Amino acid sequence: xSQVPATGYAFKTEGLSRHFAGFRAVNDISIEIPAGGxxxxxxxxxxxxxxxxxxxxxxxxxxxxxxxxxxxxxxxLPAYRRARLGIARSFQITNIFGKLSxxxxxxxxxxxxxxxxxxxxxxxxxxxxIAERTQRIxxxxxxxxxxxxxxxxxxxxxxxxxxxxxxxxxxxxxxxLDEPLAGMSPxxxxxxxxxxxxxxxxxxxxxxxxxxxxxxxxxxxxxVMQTGGILAVGTPSEIRNNETVRRAYLGDMA
Amino acid sequence: MNRVVRSPLLWTALVLAILPWLLPGANPFAGRAGFIxxxxxxxxxxxxxxxxxxxxxxxxDLSFGHAMFFTIGAYATALFTKGFNVTVGSANLVWGGADxxxxxxxxxxxxxxxxxxxxxxxxVPRSSGxxxxxxxxxxxxxxxxxxxxxxxxxxxEDGIQAIARPSLxxxxxxxxxxxxxxxxxxxxxxxxxLAILWWVIESPFGSVCHAIRENEQRAEFLGYDVRxxxxxxxxxxxxxxxxxxxxxxxxxxxxxxxxxxxEYSGRVVMMSLLGGIQTFFGPMLGSFIYWQLQNDVSQxxxxxxxxxxAVFVVFVLIAPRGIWGAVEDIEHYGLRSAVQxxxxxxxxxxxxxxxxxxxxxx
Numbered sequence: 041x042s043q044v045p046a047t048g049y050a051f052k053t054e055g056l057s058r059h060f061a062g063f064r065a066v067n068d069i070s071i072e073i074p075a076g077g078x079x080x081x082x083x084x085x086x087x088x089x090x091x092x093x094x095x096x097x098x099x100x101x102x103x104x105x106x107x108x109x110x111x112x113x114x115x116x117l118p119a120y121r122r123a124r125l126g127i128a129r130s131f132q133i134t135n136i137f138g139k140l141s142x143x144x145x146x147x148x149x150x151x152x153x154x155x156x157x158x159x160x161x162x163x164x165x166x167x168x169x170i171a172e173r174t175q176r177i178x179x180x181x182x183x184x185x186x187x188x189x190x191x192x193x194x195x196x197x198x199x200x201x202x203x204x205x206x207x208x209x210x211x212x213x214x215x216x217l218d219e220p221l222a223g224m225s226p227x228x229x230x231x232x233x234x235x236x237x238x239x240x241x242x243x244x245x246x247x248x249x250x251x252x253x254x255x256x257x258x259x260x261x262x263x264v265m266q267t268g269g270i271l272a273v274g275t276p277s278e279i280r281n282n283e284t285v286r287r288a289y290l291g292d293m294a
Numbered sequence: 295m296n297r298v299v300r301s302p303l304l305w306t307a308l309v310l311a312i313l314p315w316l317l318p319g320a321n322p323f324a325g326r327a328g329f330i331x332x333x334x335x336x337x338x339x340x341x342x343x344x345x346x347x348x349x350x351x352x353x354x355d356l357s358f359g360h361a362m363f364f365t366i367g368a369y370a371t372a373l374f375t376k377g378f379n380v381t382v383g384s385a386n387l388v389w390g391g392a393d394x395x396x397x398x399x400x401x402x403x404x405x406x407x408x409x410x411x412x413x414x415x416x417x418v419p420r421s422s423g424x425x426x427x428x429x430x431x432x433x434x435x436x437x438x439x440x441x442x443x444x445x446x447x448x449x450x451e452d453g454i455q456a457i458a459r460p461s462l463x464x465x466x467x468x469x470x471x472x473x474x475x476x477x478x479x480x481x482x483x484x485x486x487x488l489a490i491l492w493w494v495i496e497s498p499f500g501s502v503c504h505a506i507r508e509n510e511q512r513a514e515f516l517g518y519d520v521r522x523x524x525x526x527x528x529x530x531x532x533x534x535x536x537x538x539x540x541x542x543x544x545x546x547x548x549x550x551x552x553x554x555x556x557e558y559s560g561r562v563v564m565m566s567l568l569g570g571i572q573t574f575f576g577p578m579l580g581s582f583i584y585w586q587l588q589n590d591v592s593q594x595x596x597x598x599x600x601x602x603x604a605v606f607v608v609f610v611l612i613a614p615r616g617i618w619g620a621v622e623d624i625e626h627y628g629l630r631s632a633v634q635x636x637x638x639x640x641x642x643x644x645x646x647x648x649x650x651x652x653x654x655x656x
Binding site for chain 2: 097099118119120123124128129135136137138139140144147148149151152153154155156160161162206210
């Protein structure tokens with residue numbers, strides 16, 4: 041589906057900063073996030089991980105600096121335009137269409153690809169393949185059996201999976217997943233990890249996650265953030281053996 | 295077969311066909327015009343409210359000024375039919391009047407659409423929530439005072455009187471003067487409009503509107519241009535009040551500035567909430583209940599508005615999703631849990647937990 045672009049990076053930031061009333065949530069970050077693979081961001085609470093996500097996905101405008109996606113400056117683009125370029129995200133607090141059915145949730149996400157192209161006053165059947173694709177996504181996230189249930193009535197873990205399904209359904213090049221495993225049971229975690237491994241075969245997954253064992257197991261690279269800046273970047277084993285990171289964050293966890 | 299039976303369009307047609315006989319105390323054989331008139335009022339306001347509700351109930355923007363489109367349709371029809379002779383600056387504008395239903399309808403729609411087009415692009419991208427409601431109200435007041443004050447053009451406070459109903463090709467000149475002829479003529483126009491509205495709500499456009507209502511942020515992050523949908527929904531929802539306004543003038547055969555007042559704007563909000571804003575039929579049911587109450591209670595007490603207000607408050611408290619919404623909840627959850635959901639948040643949580651336990655049982 042998506043190919044690794046010639047530029048070799050998914051995101052690039054230059055001097056990226058976001059201040060909140062003097063507090064520097066993200067402070068002068070210049071980084072290239074390579075395309076492909078699982079790229080995880082870890083760090084203590086308040087390190088600026090979610091703010092960094094919000095800047096990449098367009099929820100917040102930066103105070104300074106610029107953001108590049110596959111060779112294009114996207115700093116000023118609104119969120120929906122970024123989504124159309126292939127940047128999709130999930131949220132820390134589950135963000136789905138609660139009152140709509142599970143199937144309708146996914147169908148809306150699949151259909152989003154046609155916004156601005158297809159004629160939305162015509163029946164959906166003319167936008168080719170939506171039903172099939174919806175079904176495939178539902179199977180993929182394991183919720184085909186409950187597609188008629190209202191999304192708000194699903195268990196927490198299933199809601200998290202549904203949100204990943206929505207993100208997946210827009211066929212993005214990059215998925216930004218903000219703590220996808222939070223609050224999941226061990227079994228749910230296991231199947232979600234399997235899902236992420238399948239997703240990443242032809243896409244880039246950028247992850248914010250606290251479950252350090254899982255992070256070490258599935259990440260290609262790990263970026264450690266602290267007080268709005270970047271403390272270290274490396275492979276899981278490099279990060280595990282990095283003295284600064286051990287002192288600042290990992291402690292005895294890894 | 296089931297598909298046909300459950301088709302809302304079939305039901306719309308059926309309800310419009312028998313509406314005047316659904317009114318309590320109605321006797322179709324007594325030949326009393328009152329019920330037909332009440333039925334006509336209900337049907338026209340159903341169209342007004344259902345169009346308004348595309349914006350309010352389906353995408354989630356509350357306009358407090360939709361009567362401006364109703365009154366524009368109404369005055370366009372009145373002036374097109376009666377003609378006018380008015381001096382604007384140094385220009386003298388004269389129109390002799392015309393007897394054409396299609397002319398009136400086209401003009402009502404054109405003027406309503408022009409205003410809606412302008413406001414959609416002016417207001418919608420710049421405001422949402424309570425600010426959006428207030429700005430729509432402000433613009434509606436501008437239109438209202440325009441009709442109220444410009445005596446030479448709109449007749450001012452007295453409005454425009456003695457407007458003839460249109461003649462239809464192939465029918466006698468005064469055919470539509472008979473109440474029930476006019477009712478069924480309106481019902482056909484309203485049915486066509488509601489069929490178009492249903493088609494809009496059922497289209498992918500409509501489902502994106504619902505998505506935006508449920509979670510604007512999620513819709514945006516899926517790649518939907520939320521602003522574009524809000525602009526388009528505002529525009530489309532303004533066309534139906536304009537059609538209703540055109541029919542209203544022909545029905546009343548007169549028009550006064552009231553039609554554009556804040557009271558009329560508020561009335562469709564109330565009807566929609568009463569009937570159920572997240573449903574197609576809700577506002578029609580709301581129109582039925584509102585006018586029925588008005589008709590009955592005003593015969594008992596001159597404080598009928600207070601009684602309607604009290605009924606409204608009770609309904610909002612016990613059926614926050616409106617009557618049609620309550621019916622849907624009962625269908626979905628069963629009567630007992632639906633009642634519990636209303637009266638106890640705790641019961642609601644317990645019901646949900648029980649449902650979860652049951653659904654997880656082997």
